Amino acid sequence: MLPNESLVNFFFPNEAEIHWSLMIVIYPYITGLVAGAFVVSSLYHVFQIRAFENIARFALVAAFSFGLFAAVPLLFHLGQPFRALNIFFTPHTTSAMSVFGYVYSSYMILLMIELWLVYREYFIQKAQETQGIPGRVWKILTLGVMDYTPESARVDHKLTTFLAAIGIPWACFLHGYVGFIFGSVKANAWWATPLQPIIFLMSAIVSGIAMLMLMYAFIRWRTRQAYDFPMIQKLMGFLWGFFIIDFFLEGLEIVYVAYEHGHHWSVIGPLLSGPLYDTFVIGQVLVLSVVPFLTLGYITIFKPWGKGLLYLANLASLLLVLQVLFMRFNVVVGGQLISKSDRGFTEFHFEFLAREGVVPAVIILSAPFVVFYIISRLIPVLGDAPDTE
C-alpha cells in the first residue's frame, strides 16, 4: 500500500541512494554494548549488588573492548574520513552529532582510568615479577608507584566508586545522544519522537547485559569452569526489567503515532505493513521480542537452575542481542526508506565487499571479541589469573 493516495511509488531523485547504511546501524549497536556493559559493572561498584562482584571487572574489560571500536564504523562511513578530527576542532554545538568527539574520548578515558584503578594491584605484582621489555611495560602501567598500600587501595576504591557513579550518566549521554541524533530530525517521520533517546538507551542496556551473558557462558564453557548461577539469575532479572521498559517504550511510540493518525502515520503505517513488515513485525517484534520476553519472565518467576537456567538464559540473551541489532537496522534504514515526498519508498540493498558492506560490518563487530580475548590472556578477567589456556 502506498502512502497518501499515491498511484505509483515515487521518491525524490536524490533519495535513490540510502546514505546511512550498515556502518550507521552498527555504530549505535557498539556504543550500546559499551553503555550496557558499563551499567552492569556500575551495578556492583555503585549499587553494591553483590551478585555481580565477580563479573564487575569482566564487564569493564568488555566495555573497553567494545569501546575501542566504536569510532571505526564512523570512519568507514565518512565521505572524508581524514577530516574526522574536525569534530574536535570545530564542534557545532547545535548538532547532537558534534558532541561525539569529546563525549566518546572522555568516556574512553574514564573507562581506562577505571580499569587502571581496578587492575593496579595486578600491574604492580607483574612489574615486580617480570624482567626485560615486558617488565618495562608493566612498570609504565604502574606509573612508577610500586607499592600497593592499604591506604592507596582505599583511595582507589573511593575514586572507582566515584568514577563508576559519574560513568553511569556519562554512558547514558554517550548513547542517549545517538537517540537524540535521530529523534530530533523533523524531516524523518519514523525517527522524530522525543522518546528516541530513552528507547536507544534502554535497548543499549539490554544489548550490553545480553552480550555479557553470552560471553560469560561461552568463556565458562570453553575454560570448563563452574557457572555462577545466582549471578546469572540476578543478571537475567535485570535483563528482563530493562527489556520490559525498552519494549514498552518502543510499543508506546507506535501506538501513539497510530492513534494520532496524522502525517506521521500516513507514511509509517504503509512502511510497517510494507517494506518493513518482515524485519520489524515478524523479526524484531514477534520472534525477537515476544519469545525472550516470555523466556525471561519464566526465568525470573519460576527460577529454574542448572542446565535449564543456562540454556534459557543463553536463548533469551541471543535473541535479545539480535533484537537490538534488528532494532538499530529498522530504525536507521527503515527511516530512510520513507520518501520525503510522502508518496513512496526507496529500497535498501545489502552490499558485501563495499565500504558499508556486510563483510566490513562483520569484521568490525568481531574485532572487540578478538581484543577481549587478547586482554584476557594478559590480565585476569573472570578469575584470579589470566586465561592462559
Added chain:
Amino acid sequence: MTTQTPNARRVFLQRLLAGSAAAGVFMVYRQPVMAALKGANETTQAAGHDYAFVVDISRCIGCGQCVRACSIENEVPEGQYRTWIERYVVTPDGVHVDSPQGGMHGFDEVDEALASEAINSFFVPKLCNHCAEAPCIQVCPVGATFRSPEGFVLVDPEHCIGCSYCVQACPYGVRFINREKHIADKCTWCYHRVSQGKLPACVTVCPTQARMFGDLNDPDSQVARVLQEDNWDVLKPEAHTASMCLYLGLPRVVV
C-alpha cells in the same frame, strides 16, 4: 632516576604540570585572541542583499532545460540532482507523481488510461530552498554548511566530512553526497554566478520565466513584488524552515 631526591623529582613534576596547564590554557585561547588582535573578520560581500527564488507553477512546461543547464554549470554527477522537475497527474483516485531522471531529458506523455482520469496535471520544479532557518545548518556537526550574509545556504568544500546528517535533516530531499567529491552537495543558487552579477544557470535558460531570482531588498525586483503580493506558498510550511523559495500557483497536493 633513583639517585634524584624525591623532592627534586616532585619539583620537576610540579613544574611540568604547571607548564603544561599554562600552555594548554594559552593554546585554547590563542585563536580568539589572535582574531581580536587582527580586528573583526571583514565580510567579503557588500552587505544588504537578501536573495530569494520564485517558481511559477503555471509557467513550467517541463522541458528540462534547467536541469541540464544546472548539471553542466555545476558538473553535477550523473544520477544526482541539484535541481529537478516533478510531474503531477491528479485523478479522483489519487496522485501520480514521476520525475524520470529528474526531468533532465523532458517527459514522455503519460499513458492514455491515466490521462483519461486526469483532472489536473502540472510540473513542479524543485531546488534547494535556502531556508532562513535551515535544519541542515542546525545539524551539521562541524560547521561545514552555513548561511552567507546574503542568504545563500552553502557547503564549505574543504571542511565537510561527508557524514550525511544534513542530507537526512533536509525536509525537501535536495541534498546528496557528491559521488565524486564525497562531500555534501546541493543547489547553491549558482553563488559563483550571482557574485559576478549573473543569474543562476537555471533561471538563465528557463524559456518561460517559470524560475525567477532576485534581491528582496531591491523594490524593483520580481521576487520583491511577489513577496509583497502575498500570493505565494512554500513547500512543507509545517516544517517552519523559513524557506526562501516562493511558489506561485502551488497546488495543495504538492509535497
Added chain:
Amino acid sequence: MNVSPRTHIYRLVVVLVVIAAGFAALRSLAIPDSWDNEKFYRVDSLDDLKLQPLRMGGNEACAGSGCHEQQRMARHKERLDALAKGNHSGLACENCHGPLSDHVSGGRRAASALINRENTLCLGCHGPLLSRPKNFPQFNAENTGHWYFDVEITTPCRDCHDPHEPRHMAAPRDRHTLEEASATAAAEQPHALSEVTR
C-alpha cells in the same frame, strides 16, 4: 621508598594534563584562521566558492561580445535581430546552441556552437503533453496551418518555422502563401478558423 597513598593519582593527573595540553595545542593550530565563531563557518570558503568556473554565458555573452561582429559572422547578427522581434525573444541562446564553455575556452573559439536541426529540439518544449500549461503553444497536427499543409509531428519544423522568429513562416512546401491557405481552409475545413494553435 615512601610515597603518599595518592602519589599514583597525582601522576595520573600529570599524564592527563599533558595529553590535554597537547590536544589543545593541536586544536588551536587546526582551526582555520578565517573561522567565524559566531556564525560558525570558515569565511574564506566564500572566496573559494566564487572561484568556480562559469559554463553558461547567458545571452549577454553572445550579443555584443566582440566575437561575432566580423563579416563572416554577420548571419549571427541577423539571428539576434530576428530573435529580438519574435516569440522566442525570451529564450537563452544556449538553450539550443549549447553552453558557452563548449564553444569558447580561454577567450578563444574552442569548437563550433551546437546547431541542432532535428525536431526533437523543438518538441522538447513544444511537444504536446498533458501536463503543459494550456496557454503554451504545443504542436497540434489539426490546427489550420498544419492541417492544410499535411504537417505531421515528424515533418521537419524548420521547413516552415525560423527558430529565431518562429511565427515568420518560410515559404511552405507547395508554394502557397499562408494567407491563401487560410482562405482555402476557411472553405474546406469544418473546424473553427480562429484555432491556429491549440
